[in-house]
Amino acid sequence: MEQTDGGDFPPKKLARQLDFTKFTSTAPTTASSSSVAQPIPHPKTQPIPHPKSQPIPHPIPHPVPPPPPRPSLPAKPDSPKARPRPNLEVKDGTPKKQKQCNCKHSKCLKLYCECFASGVYCDGCNCVNCNNNVENEASRQEAVESTLERNPNAFRPKILSSPHGAQNNRVCSLF
Numbered sequence: 001m002e003q004t005d006g007g008d009f010p011p012k013k014l015a016r017q018l019d020f021t022k023f024t025s026t027a028p029t030t031a032s033s034s035s036v037a038q039p040i041p042h043p044k045t046q047p048i049p050h051p052k053s054q055p056i057p058h059p060i061p062h063p064v065p066p067p068p069p070r071p072s073l074p075a076k077p078d079s080p081k082a083r084p085r086p087n088l089e090v091k092d093g094t095p096k097k098q099k100q101c102n103c104k105h106s107k108c109l110k111l112y113c114e115c116f117a118s119g120v121y122c123d124g125c126n127c128v129n130c131n132n133n134v135e136n137e138a139s140r141q142e143a144v145e146s147t148l149e150r151n152p153n154a155f156r157p158k159i160l161s162s163p164h165g166a167q168n169n170r171v172c173s174l175f
Contacts, residue, residue, distance in 0.1 A: 100125045108132035109143035111154060116143075119155055 097116035101122060108115060108122050108130045115132055116123045122132045131139045147154050 015058070101127050103127040103130065107130075107139075109140065111147060116140075 040142050099118075101108060101113045102125070103110075103113050104127075106113060108125075109129050109132060111117045113122075113127075113132065115125060121134060122130050130136075131143075133140075144155070
């Protein structure tokens with residue numbers, strides 16, 4: 001029986017280390033393994049009573065802060081609703097929000113600028129040193145011409161339902 005206990009004893013220690021929630025005490029025969037297993041159960045047993053005692057005082061201060069966020073919540077939904085309304089363009093019954101670019105070094109005269117690629121002047125964008133406006137029409141036209149020389153289809157719509165999209169031969173004509 002002693003051999004069976006000795007053979008079964010190390011796996012029980014491992015099981016106790018893994019299942020420390022069931023068994024909080026360990027065998028004092030090996031100090032090194034029990035010292036490793038003891039710090040794990042003790043911090044977990046100590047924080048459990050503290051959160052139980054701490055939530056009781058915390059609910060008292062918490063009801064005071066919620067009234068200020070409640071007025072701020074209606075203010076946040078109002079401002080996003082107010083912003084999209086002027087920027088919406090209705091075409092074919094589908095509202096489309098005008099994209100705003102964030103160009104830094106391109107002066108909004110490259111195709112990766114959403115405004116320039118769509119053929120619209122920058123208005124209300126977050127771009128820096130912008131030339132895609134009425135005051136810089138000459139430089140804008142120059143950029144459009146140079147872009148069209150390199151790519152004649154640069155400013156054409158890429159959506160298949162557009163008049164230019166019907167020219168694509170890879171699309172089935174049944175649709």
